[in-house]
Amino acid sequence: MLTYSTDATVDAVVIGTGAGGAPLTARLASAGLSVVALEAGRHWAPARDFATDERAQSQLFWTDERLSAGEDPLAFGNNNSGIGVGGSTLHFTAYVPRAQHDDLRLKSSFGVGEDWPLSYGDLEPYYDELERFLGVSGPSSYPWGPPRTPYPLVPLPLNGAAQLMQRGCAALGIRTAPAANAALSGSYWQAGVGWRAACTNRGFCQAGCSTGAKASMDVTYIPLAIGHGAEIRSECFATRIEINSAGRATAVVYVHQGRETRQPCRAVFLCGGAIESPRLLLINRLANRSGHVGRNFMAHTGLQVWGRFAEEVRPYKGIPGALISEDTHRPPDADFVGGYLLQSIGVMPVTYGSQVARGRRLWGNALSAHMRGYNHVAGINILGDCLPYAGNRLELADERDARGLPKPRISFSNGANERRLTAHAERVMRDIWKRAGARDVWAFPRNAHIIGTCRMGTDAASSVVDSDCRSHDVPNLHICDNSVFPSALAVNPALTIMALSLRTADRYMQRLGREGA
Amino acid sequence: MRKALHGGALTDATRAAVSTRLATPQVIEPRFFTSESLVTLRAVCARLVPQPHPGAVDIAGAIDTRLADGIGDGWRYDAMPSDGEAYERGLVGLDETAREMSGGAFIALSGERQDAVISAVEGGSPAGATWRSLPARRFFEDLLAEAIEAYYSHPLGQEEIGYLGLADAPGWQLIQLGERHPRETPPVIGEQPHHDG
Numbered sequence: 001m002l003t004y005s006t007d008a009t010v011d012a013v014v015i016g017t018g019a020g021g022a023p024l025t026a027r028l029a030s031a032g033l034s035v036v037a038l039e040a041g042r043h044w045a046p047a048r049d050f051a052t053d054e055r056a057q058s059q060l061f062w063t064d065e066r067l068s069a070g071e072d073p074l075a076f077g078n079n080n081s082g083i084g085v086g087g088s089t090l091h092f093t094a095y096v097p098r099a100q101h102d103d104l105r106l107k108s109s110f111g112v113g114e115d116w117p118l119s120y121g122d123l124e125p126y127y128d129e130l131e132r133f134l135g136v137s138g139p140s141s142y143p144w145g146p147p148r149t150p151y152p153l154v155p156l157p158l159n160g161a162a163q164l165m166q167r168g169c170a171a172l173g174i175r176t177a178p179a180a181n182a183a184l185s186g187s188y189w190q191a192g193v194g195w196r197a198a199c200t201n202r203g204f205c206q207a208g209c210s211t212g213a214k215a216s217m218d219v220t221y222i223p224l225a226i227g228h229g230a231e232i233r234s235e236c237f238a239t240r241i242e243i244n245s246a247g248r249a250t251a252v253v254y255v256h257q258g259r260e261t262r263q264p265c266r267a268v269f270l271c272g273g274a275i276e277s278p279r280l281l282l283i284n285r286l287a288n289r290s291g292h293v294g295r296n297f298m299a300h301t302g303l304q305v306w307g308r309f310a311e312e313v314r315p316y317k318g319i320p321g322a323l324i325s326e327d328t329h330r331p332p333d334a335d336f337v338g339g340y341l342l343q344s345i346g347v348m349p350v351t352y353g354s355q356v357a358r359g360r361r362l363w364g365n366a367l368s369a370h371m372r373g374y375n376h377v378a379g380i381n382i383l384g385d386c387l388p389y390a391g392n393r394l395e396l397a398d399e400r401d402a403r404g405l406p407k408p409r410i411s412f413s414n415g416a417n418e419r420r421l422t423a424h425a426e427r428v429m430r431d432i433w434k435r436a437g438a439r440d441v442w443a444f445p446r447n448a449h450i451i452g453t454c455r456m457g458t459d460a461a462s463s464v465v466d467s468d469c470r471s472h473d474v475p476n477l478h479i480c481d482n483s484v485f486p487s488a489l490a491v492n493p494a495l496t497i498m499a500l501s502l503r504t505a506d507r508y509m510q511r512l513g514r515e516g517a
Numbered sequence: 518m519r520k521a522l523h524g525g526a527l528t529d530a531t532r533a534a535v536s537t538r539l540a541t542p543q544v545i546e547p548r549f550f551t552s553e554s555l556v557t558l559r560a561v562c563a564r565l566v567p568q569p570h571p572g573a574v575d576i577a578g579a580i581d582t583r584l585a586d587g588i589g590d591g592w593r594y595d596a597m598p599s600d601g602e603a604y605e606r607g608l609v610g611l612d613e614t615a616r617e618m619s620g621g622a623f624i625a626l627s628g629e630r631q632d633a634v635i636s637a638v639e640g641g642s643p644a645g646a647t648w649r650s651l652p653a654r655r656f657f658e659d660l661l662a663e664a665i666e667a668y669y670s671h672p673l674g675q676e677e678i679g680y681l682g683l684a685d686a687p688g689w690q691l692i693q694l695g696e697r698h699p700r701e702t703p704p705v706i707g708e709q710p711h712h713d714g
Contacts, residue, residue, distance in 0.1 A: 049530060052683045055670040056534035062591050069595035077591025160694040200688025210528065311694045314701065316682030318692040349680045353669040357662035361639060363565045364632065371669065374678040402587075409595060 002229045009264040010034040013252040014271060015238045015280070018087020019497040020481030021271030022217035022225065023130075026192075027505035029228035036231045036263055038254050040276075041084035043234040044218065050210040054350040057207035060090045064401050066275065070392065071413035072447060074299055078206075078351070080450050081275065085234050086218035088273065089494065093205050094182040094214045095321045095383075096136055096495040097341065098127050100145045100329060103489045106385070110337040112417075113387050114296075114486035117458050117467035120146065126499035131180075134215035135188035135196065138180035144326035153185045156199060159318025161378035164309060165344040166323055168436030174428075179324040179343060182215035182494075192224040201318045203346050236261075237403065241268055241284055241477065249477050255403070267476040267508070271501070274483040275394060278453040279408045282396050287454075287471040287479075292464050294395060296388035296455050298488045299412055301340060302448030303422050304355070304381045305429035307438025313378045315346040321381070322346075328382075328428060329490055336420040339490045340384025342429070349374055359444035373440075380432060382425040383448065386488040387417050394453055412447065449493050454483035468507040469500060480504045526684035526700050535672055535683060544578030548585035549601065554608045555581060560624045561611065564631050565661055566668045574674055579667040580604070594655050606647055607656040613645030614638060 004010050011033035014021045025037045042059075044050065051057060062081035068074050082088035101120045106113035128149050130136075138151030155178030158166065162178075169176045183199045190196055199213035212219045222232060233256070240253035242262075249268045254261055270277050278294045281287050323344040330339045347355075353371060356362050362370050391413060396406035414422070426443050433441045457463025460472035465484050471477040480501050482493050489496060527535070547555040558577040568574060584601045597603050614637055615623040619630045626634065637643035641654040668674040675683070681701045691698050 047528075051530040051534035052528065052685050053531055053534040053670070055538070055666075056530075058590070063589050064591065065589050066592045067595040068592050073594050075592060081591055157692060159692045160696075163694050200685070201690070201692050202685045202688065203682065204685070210530070312697065313694065314681075314692075314697070316680060317689045348682060349669045349675060349678060350666050353665040354662050357665045358658055361658065361661065363635070363639075363661055365567060367565070367665070368567055368677075371678050374680060 001226050001231060003231050004034055004036055006261055006263050009266060010036050011265070012036075012267045012269060013038065013263050013265040014269040015252065016087060016271035016273065016276070016481065017085045017222060017232065018082065018217060018271065018273065018481065019089050019494050020273070020501050021087065021269065022221035023498050023501035024269055024271070024480060024505035025230050026221045026225035026228060027502055028509070029225050029230035031509050034229070035225070036233060036265070037225070038236040038238050038252065039085045039232060039234045040237045041234065043085040043232065046208060046210045046212060046218070050208040052202065052204055052210070054207050054348050060084055060208050064403070065407055067397050067399070067407055067409040068412070069409055070411040074410060074412045074447055074450070076275070080448060081273065084218070085222055085232055086216045089216040090208055090218065091206050092216070092494050093321045094319065095343065095492045096131070096134075096180050096182045097324065097326070097491040098145060098148070099123065099489045099491050099496050102330065103487070103491065106338060106487045112337055114455070114457070116486050117456060122503065123496065123499045126502045127495065129502065130495060130498050133190065134182045134220055135184050135190065136180050136182050137185040139177045142180070143175050143177050144329060151180060153188065155179070156181055156183060156185045156319045156322060157201065158322045159201070159203070159346055160311070160313035161315055161344040161346050162318070162322035164313070164378045164436045165342075165380055165432060168432035168434070169325060171435035172431055174325050174327050174432070176323050176325045179321050181319050181321065183209070183319055184213045190220065192227050193220060199319065203316045203318050203320055204348070205320055206351070207348065238272075238280060239283075239405070241270075241280070241286060243286065243474065247474060249474055268478070269504070270477065270479045271481045273481050274450040274453045275408055275410065277479055277481055277483045278394050279396070281454070283405060287464060287473045287477060289473045290461055290464060292455055292462060294453050295390070295393045296452040297392040297394055297410060297412060298386040298388055298451040298485075299447035300449045300451065300488055301382060301384035301386055301414070301418050301422050301425070302446045303425055303429070304345065304379050304444045304446055305426065305433060305441060306377055306379045306444065307433040307436070307441045308373050308376045309378060309436070309438055310376070312375055314375050315377055315379075316348055318346060320346040328425070331424065334424065336417050336424065337387065338385025338417075338421065340382040340421060340425055341491055343381050343383065345379040345381045347377065347379060352377065355444045360442060380429045382429070383490065383492055384421050384425065385490050386447070386451070387415060388452055389413070389415050414447070449482065451482045451485045451488050451493065454479045455486050456484040457486060469504040478504055478508065524700070526686050528686045531683050531686070538670070539672055541575070543572075543575045544581050547581045549581045550604070554605065557608050557611065557623050558604070560631065561635065561660070562664045564628065564635055565664045568668070568673075569677060570673070574668050574671045576664050576667045580663055594652075596652050597655055597659070598651070603651065603656055603659065606651050607660065610643070610645050610647030610651060610653070610656070611638065613647055614643040617644035
């Protein structure tokens with residue numbers, strides 16, 4: 001790996017190496033820019049370091065404490081927050097549906113929420129490129145959304161949970177398809193990376209893929225970036241972005257093994273996710289002339305419905321999210337704004353037990369009896385819209401963490417729209433499970449992915465970045481991760497974050513060619 | 518499962534993680550709690566998560582180790598104090614509730630009466646001064662979640678429910694409904710699920 005001196009000024013410093021930071025690091029480096037990417041966590045060697053053990057793999061989660069407030073306090077850590085080179089893609093389920101046209105037009109469609117300052121057409125070439133590069137496995141004909149290029153790989157095999165959901169949906173006339181997963185159904189040659197081996201159906205995506213079959217950033221864009229001359233500095237926690245008198249970013253200060261270091265640079269790309277990105281800006285009192293940093297916080301509606309079946313499911317095998325339906329993208333009988341997708345889910349025992357604790361409060365003999373049915377459990381999950389509300393926001397708390405920095409306090413309450421959407425979804429999922437033959441069906445209320453807090457928009461008074469993810473206030477600062485989403489989208493965010501990342505790099509390069517800045 | 522530990526079904530990383538946990542001795546000298554608090558915590562955990570071989574998995578010890586090492590899971594309820602303070606005060610609160618309800622410390626009560634105390638805390642408004650400033654339902658939920666996670670992350674807890682996912686070094690080819698590899702031995706307990714729901 002090429003390294004750069006901290007005495008020299010590099011072209012770009014990228015903060016964060018997840019779905020937002022990694023693709024643009026590779027893109028900028030491939031264009032010949034000198035790029036240093038900072039990552040707070042470690043650079044793992046998955047085959048050596050990743051155990052099939054949920055407790056051991058808690059090493060993949062961001063465990064600096066966050067304070068969860070509001071009526072529906074949000075779980076962080078293993079629910080939605082990763083650390084390490086690759087960021088949250090280290091623990092994402094590899095579910096990569098595209099957003100649809102109308103996902104970006106919520107306000108135009110419903111009069112509430114926000115439109116994106118981008119169209120599907122702006123993202124489509126990047127979706128195509130990403131699916132090809134990552135090696136996405138998916139159905140030859142995808143039943144929802146606009147016409148699209150075929151997925152490069154055939155779908156991953158359906159596991160027990162997927163078969164059961166298929167059975168229940170078929171009985172109700174709900175269309176299903178094998179899901180698009182960024183995990184390889186066959187070995188795959190990746191330009192600039194090499195051969196990656198096919199998925200072995202370990203079912204452990206959410207706690208780290210040890211085989212490299214899942215397209216987390218550490219086995220895809222990061223090696224590509226290094227090959228193009230980028231330097232990845234792991235275990236470096238960014239604390240400051242320095243600004244000169246002209247209002248431009250000049251350096252990033254970070255802490256590595258207790259020592260503060262300063263890296264001068266010509267541009268900064270902040271890609272720390274919807275909590276750490278706004279937190280760093282608020283700590284630095286930066287890029288917040290709009291007052292919108294930390295506001296418009298959203299978290300996908302993510303209700304899960306579990307059922308117990310006579311058949312053995314053994315929910316630890318196979319890609320956890322093997323089956324999808326987007327028939328509920330805009331349900332005809334909806335009494336809410338937006339929509340959701342349905343996916344089958346497998347589950348590991350500690351995660352399931354934790355949900356049984358928080359969702360059912362089973363203890364004593366009732367707990368033991370329930371958990372002995374683990375091998376017969378299957379789930380369905382939704383991923384749905386969430387509107388922005390004034391009260392849902394991130395602020396800095398008075399309390400400080402081990403680094404001496406203010407802890408973030410995140411207030412989150414589902415609004416009437418999220419409650420109606422979730423109630424609709426619960427009815428649908430209970431029906432599916434009933435028709436599939438489930439007993440002991442129960443729902444685990446949950447909000448998943450964290451979104452918003454540095455909204456993208458055309459109006460500098462009500463957004464933090466423009467449609468190129470460039471700060472309205474600091475011209476050489478870009479923010480690129482789930483924090484810039486104006487609306488939540490009724491799909492998982494990872495593929496769209498990566499598309500924004502590539503696009504942000506391309507737009508930056510175009511401007512650089514035009515204006516020299 | 519313990520047979521699988523010695524076969525080729527576990528990767529080196531998995532075997533290392535599981536072996537370490539199996540070899541972890543019971544905590545005798547707590548590093549975070551007082552000895553008295555640890556005894557109370559042990560008694561509560563025994564009621565929350567019953568074990569076929571009582572005490573085989575040291576749930577309270579695992580909590581003591583976590584708190585002593587200052588390890589968290591990335592978030593806490595804003596309404597709650599720090600994890601350590603919540604545990605210390607919650608255990609005091611349990612004893613207060615036990616005295617109010619049954620006239621003795623929690624550990625002095627019968628299993629049935631201990632369950633009644635736990636139910637009162639779960640219900641959210643138990644007797645006792647502590648609970649006026651410590652949200653009882655949140656305390657109960659956090660404690661139960663941690664106890665469950667500690668037990669089912671242990672090979673013995675996983676064996677009880679027939680979880681064999683860790684034996685994945687050769688990969689899984691038989692993943693459909695009812696399909697099983699030879700190494701996926703039948704559940705030790707509970708061959709059939711209970712159809713009581």
